[in-house]
Amino acid sequence: MRILIPRETRAGERRVAMVPSVVGKFTGIDVEVLVESGAGAHAFFSDADYTAAGARIIPTDDLNLVLEAVDVVASVRSLEYTRARRLKAGAIALSFLSPAEDTDVVRATRDAGATAMSFDLVPRISRAQSMDALTSQSLVTGYRASLVAADLMPKFFPLFMTAAGTIQPAKVLVLGAGVAGLQAIATAKRLGARVSAYDVRPASADEVRSMGGTFITLDLDTLEGSGGYAREMTEERSARQRELLTPHISDSDAVITTAALPGRSAPLLVTTQMVQTMKPGSIVVDLASESGGNVECSVAGEIVDMNGIQIWGAQDVASQMPIHASQLYAMNVFALLSPAVTEGHISLDMDDEVYAGCVVVLDGEIRNEAALAAVGKA
Numbered sequence: 001m002r003i004l005i006p007r008e009t010r011a012g013e014r015r016v017a018m019v020p021s022v023v024g025k026f027t028g029i030d031v032e033v034l035v036e037s038g039a040g041a042h043a044f045f046s047d048a049d050y051t052a053a054g055a056r057i058i059p060t061d062d063l064n065l066v067l068e069a070v071d072v073v074a075s076v077r078s079l080e081y082t083r084a085r086r087l088k089a090g091a092i093a094l095s096f097l098s099p100a101e102d103t104d105v106v107r108a109t110r111d112a113g114a115t116a117m118s119f120d121l122v123p124r125i126s127r128a129q130s131m132d133a134l135t136s137q138s139l140v141t142g143y144r145a146s147l148v149a150a151d152l153m154p155k156f157f158p159l160f161m162t163a164a165g166t167i168q169p170a171k172v173l174v175l176g177a178g179v180a181g182l183q184a185i186a187t188a189k190r191l192g193a194r195v196s197a198y199d200v201r202p203a204s205a206d207e208v209r210s211m212g213g214t215f216i217t218l219d220l221d222t223l224e225g226s227g228g229y230a231r232e233m234t235e236e237r238s239a240r241q242r243e244l245l246t247p248h249i250s251d252s253d254a255v256i257t258t259a260a261l262p263g264r265s266a267p268l269l270v271t272t273q274m275v276q277t278m279k280p281g282s283i284v285v286d287l288a289s290e291s292g293g294n295v296e297c298s299v300a301g302e303i304v305d306m307n308g309i310q311i312w313g314a315q316d317v318a319s320q321m322p323i324h325a326s327q328l329y330a331m332n333v334f335a336l337l338s339p340a341v342t343e344g345h346i347s348l349d350m351d352d353e354v355y356a357g358c359v360v361v362l363d364g365e366i367r368n369e370a371a372l373a374a375v376g377k378a
């Protein structure tokens with residue numbers, strides 16, 4: 001069995017789906033690892049590093065031929081249409097494929113008679129934690145969010161008691177306490193800030209406290225949805241939440257927003273009016289700005305300055321720490337694929353809820369409802 005790691009082609013993507021330290025795990029179960037020349041360059045892994053670890057480097061000129069022969073292709077972003085079309089029947093492409101948006105790729109995989117698996121759809125169950133790339137990449141983005149806030153802030157995060165007097169710690173408010181939010185809380189705490197947080201899921205209160213944050217309780221219903229995710233708010237509740245959060249926002253030196261809803265645009269948590277209640281010198285970090293934005297005035301990939309308040313819009317955040325983001329991702333790839341490999345052959349057990357959940361196309365048949373609906377519409 002052979003697994004191919006192509007170079008990522010999307011602008012701004014610096015991660016790679018395999019790192020040298022994970023190559024040996026695959027060769028140890030009789031899987032040959034092929035890496036397109038230069039695939040790891042943006043994550044600081046050279047072709048020589050992969051070769052030393054036991055992988056074979058494929059020159060880009062040979063990539064199309066190799067694509068037609070391998071059993072698995074693992075990438076971070078979904079394969080391009082022209083590459084997916086070249087997959088051999090029965091081959092597996094694994095990535096963060098979006099079943100409802102990457103319709104061309106879904107169609108190309110179907111027409112090739114191949115299989116597409118998406119990390120977006122790995123079930124959130126304990127057994128699948130090691131396979132969960134949404135979690136591993138959220139850890140990176142949450143950590144980075146607090147570093148960005150600390151870096152942009154024109155004052156200290158920690159308490160300082162000096163001979164010249166005492167400096168009070170910065171107040172950081174985190175909205176959305178899922179995987180990224182909890183990591184943002186932990187990182188801001190380690191940097192010495194005073195951290196508070198809010199989330200609509202009741203379970204998040206204890207998790208926030210366990211990270212050393214203060215949970216903000218609002219006089220509102222909680223919104224626990226299925227699979228441990230949040231439910232969407234009504235417009236009325238949303239407006240009331242914004243009203244109740246405003247005093248907490250104006251009292252904060254930094255606000256970090258991480259709220260998301262599966263398969264939907266991010267909820268609007270902070271209006272421009274709310275941002276304007278903050279003091280000049282304050283920072284807003286919107287981790288959701290690529291998926292609609294939690295903050296009305298954030299722009300993905302830009303820092304907006306509004307009367308001295310800086311609003312940082314996230315874009316390709318995991319790619320800003322490509323070494324460890326890639327390492328965690330590569331370990332997720334191994335954890336997801338290796339149970340299906342026996343004596344150098346891969347076969348997905350579709351009675352396993354993990355594979356049943358994350359397979360979008362199986363041997364040319366679209367199995368995912370969102371993908372079926374999107375391909376039907378396109």
Ligand SMILES: NC(=O)c1ccc[n+]([C@@H]2O[C@H](COP(=O)([O-])OP(=O)(O)OC[C@H]3O[C@@H](n4cnc5c(N)ncnc54)[C@H](O)[C@@H]3O)[C@@H](O)[C@H]2O)c1
Pocket residue numbers: 123124125126128129132134135138175176177178179180181198199200201204227228229230233258259260261262267269
């Ligand atoms: N394998 C596993 O068991 C596993 C792995 C990862 C996460 N989880 C669980 O899945 C859940 C979601 O995690 P995630 O980080 O991927 O979530 P996510 O990225 O979908 O959302 C981030 C956070 O935003 C919150 N949110 C949504 N709307 C909001 C609003 N209007 N106001 C405030 N907050 C809002 C959500 O409740 C969530 O905590 C958590 O319960 C987490 O513990 C389980």
